[in-house]
Amino acid sequence: MTSQQDIPLYDEVVNGFDDWADLISPNETSDLRKTRRQAFEKFRESGFPSIRNEDWKYTNLTRFLKDEYRLGSPAPLALSPALLAAAAIPEFDCYTLVLVNGVWEKKYNTGLPSGIDLLPIAEAKADPALAAWFERSAYGKDRHFTELNTAFFSDGLFIRMKAGSSLDKPLHIIHAFTAGYNLMVQPRHIFVLDRNAELSIVESVVSTAGDARIWVNSFTEIALQTDAKLHHALIQAAAPGVRLVNHTTVRQKKQSLYNNYTFTLPGADLVRNDLQARLEEDHTETHLYGLYLAAGQQLIDNHTLVDHQKPSCFSNELYKGVLLEQSTGVFNGKVYVHQDAQKTNAFQQNNNLVIGKKATIDSKPELEIYADDVKCSHGTTVGQFSEEALFYLRARGIGEAAAKALLINAFALDVTEKIKWSAVEAHINRLISQHIPVTHA
Amino acid sequence: MLIIKNLHAEVEEKQILKGINLTVNPGEVHAIMGPNGSGKSSLASVLAGKENYHVTEGEVEFQGKNLLTMNPETRAREGLFLAFQYPIEIPGVSNVNFLKTALGEIRNYRGLPPLDAKEFLRLSREKQKLVEFDAALVNRSLNEGFSGGEKKRNEIFQLAMLEPSLSILDETDSGLDIDALRIVSQGVNKLRSENNAFIIITHYQRLLEYIVPDFVHVLYNGRIVRSGTKELALELEEKGYDWLKEESREKAATL
Incomplete structure (x- = not known):
């Protein structure tokens, strides 16, 4: 346990749990209440992680934990149309759902798809038939924030696709955060795709700019049954003031496919993504693509885990980072191949362009392989602009700023071109160009 | 000039x-x-x-x-163009976008409005034809995976697009086979006019x-x-450079 004495939020959660539990859990099953209590006790013991925890070695939370936060109230807040407009993806044919501070606000729905079960978590967790999804305890060694979420979550989105079903259009889920005072919100989301179901989800994270600090501790659990396919994009474009800790666990059954595209843009003070793919049965396929563009004093940390438990699974990971100004980036990519997981194919690549003179990146690939018949590779690069490329562009009349913008876009292209919806790709490119110099073309 | x-x-x-x-x-x-x-x-x-x-x-x-x-960039906007001896590959930057950006910046510097998509396309097609540059290459990443000859021809295509007043060709002929050499030269000859000039390094x-x-x-x-x-070039072809080196050394010794 690390010292939690100087962390006002630690006192707030430890002292506030009993009242909170009374408030949110009257309809919950006794097992869920027990799970919450256990999670709370574990968090009380471990507290918030410090740089002495291996998984937080490069991500010092001290400066973000100095502020006081109140625990999120479920009361809905009005949302500015401008914020929703900013989150919308032009020319993207999709169903849109909006969650405000983790609570689904149905009035903002644009069309509601049939053939899919959609429920607020507040309802789902009270349903005995669904209780099993909430009663499991969190996975892994580093559970500080997932325990905290398990103890406190009150709402979010429960999605289930029945066996063999699919939607005609992707689902766009907008997570909007807004507060008039410092606030901690802890949404829980659960996506379940039954056998042979297919779904495309694009999630956008946005927030209103303001003086209030918002700590989002989000936890998403995804279950992909045999032959299920999920295409999952995440666009993190929250404003300064937001501290986002985002944990996603994906459990994959036989022959399932999971594609993840994580884009993190300048704005939020802190973004910590934990993305864990647990390959629990054979012949699964997993693609993790990430692009982070950090600016200002921002800290963006991507921790990924691909856990190859069974034979003949394929995983491929490509994360690229652009670090501007005084930003800090962290990439930690762990690939764990169990002894059983023969015929594993696991590939990982992380490339970084460090542009700001005071920008830094810590990149750490971690491969643990206990099977002997596998194909695994990893690679990390950290570099600056190629002087030769810059000179070539400038020698054709392209100004230095525009030349750099071209080179950043070119660097990001390996990831952006992987998105299968062109409207989303164009949207990402626009978001990128807001933060790097614009060309005259 | x-x-x-x-x-x-x-x-x-x-x-x-x-x-x-x-x-x-x-x-x-x-x-x-x-x-x-x-x-x-x-x-x-x-x-x-x-x-x-x-x-x-x-x-x-x-x-x-x-x-x-x-x-x-200012030199380029003022009308100077260097055809590189070793044009570099820039994966992820499309030839078209690169040229649009370059032309846009040059026109902007000269107080000209940017070309619209249609005008740009027309100009690009016209110049492709002039220098016999393969249309398929125009849409690829800048020089990525181009052969040596294709890279050199791309330099001449860019030259044709940007219409500089002074072009410097830095060993554009090195590594070209006879057909590529003919195409590159014909391109340059077509672009020659009484208003522009060339320095050809070879x-x-x-x-x-x-x-x-x-x-x-x-x-x-x-x-x-x-x-x-x-005629001096022919003389060099025949006699090599040694006699000039010799002469230069003698001159230096007498100084």
């Missing part, structure tokens, strides 16, 4: 240009020849504004302006059979040691 006076330059504290004098007028084609390491490509780099080259003495006037105080006389120069200069040891007309 271009007046170079007593130009001295160094790279990594090594003196590489030791007093170049050269005047190029509109409508002229100048060939610069010379043995390896004589400073030919360095002269091209200095004129284009490559950062690790430092001018230690002398001046360069381009269209009445001081070229040496301009950054590389090691061999071969290219000059296709692009006939008005003047030929021999660069040796950082200086122009001899100037003449196209």
Whole structure:
């Protein structure tokens, strides 16, 4: 346990749990209440992680934990149309759902798809038939924030696709955060795709700019049954003031496919993504693509885990980072191949362009392989602009700023071109160009 | 158009240009020849504004302006073009987007409105035809996976698109087979006019059979040691560079 004495939020959660539990859990099953209590006790013991925890070695939370936060109230807040407009993806044919501070606000729905079960978590967790999804305890060694979420979550989105079903259009889920005072919100989301179901989800994270600090501790659990396919994009474009800790666990059954595209843009003070793919049965396929563009004093940390438990699974990971100004980036990519997981194919690549003179990146690939018949590779690069490329562009009349913008876009292209919806790709490119110099073309 | 006076330059504290004098007028084609390491490509780099080259003495006037105080992009916008000896590959930057950006910036500098998509396409098609550049290459990433010849032809295509007043071709003929050499030369000949000028840097006389120069200069040891007309190139082809090296050494000894 690390010292939690100087962390006002630690006192707030430890002292506030009993009242909170009374408030949110009257309809919950006794097992869920027990799970919450256990999670709370574990968090009380471990507290918030410090740089002495291996998984937080490069991500010092001290400066973000100095502020006081109140625990999120479920009361809905009005949302500015401008914020929703900013989150919308032009020319993207999709169903849109909006969650405000983790609570689904149905009035903002644009069309509601049939053939899919959609429920607020507040309802789902009270349903005995669904209780099993909430009663499991969190996975892994580093559970500080997932325990905290398990103890406190009150709402979010429960999605289930029945066996063999699919939607005609992707689902766009907008997570909007807004507060008039410092606030901690802890949404829980659960996506379940039954056998042979297919779904495309694009999630956008946005927030209103303001003086209030918002700590989002989000936890998403995804279950992909045999032959299920999920295409999952995440666009993190929250404003300064937001501290986002985002944990996603994906459990994959036989022959399932999971594609993840994580884009993190300048704005939020802190973004910590934990993305864990647990390959629990054979012949699964997993693609993790990430692009982070950090600016200002921002800290963006991507921790990924691909856990190859069974034979003949394929995983491929490509994360690229652009670090501007005084930003800090962290990439930690762990690939764990169990002894059983023969015929594993696991590939990982992380490339970084460090542009700001005071920008830094810590990149750490971690491969643990206990099977002997596998194909695994990893690679990390950290570099600056190629002087030769810059000179070539400038020698054709392209100004230095525009030349750099071209080179950043070119660097990001390996990831952006992987998105299968062109409207989303164009949207990402626009978001990128807001933060790097614009060309005259 | 271009007046170079007593130009001295160094790279990594090594003196590489030791007093170049050269005047190029509109409508002229100048060939610069010379043995390896004589400073030919360095002269091209200095004129284009490559950062690790430092001018230690002398001046360069381009269209009445001081070229040496301009950054590389300004030189290009003023109408100077360097066809690179080794054009680099930039994966992820499409040839088209690159040219649109370059043309946009150059036009913007000259107070011209940007070309719309249709006008750009028309211009691009016209120039592709002029220099026999494969349309499929135009849409690919800049030089990525291009053959040596394709890269050189792309340089000439860019030259055609940007319509510079002074073009410097830095050993554009090196690594070209005879067909590519013919295509590149024909492109240049079509682009020649009384308003623009070319400096053609080459090691061999071969290219000059296709692009006939008005003047030929021999660069040796950082200086122009001899100037003449196209007959000088033939003489060099026949006798090699040794006699000029010898002469230059004798001159240096008597000084």
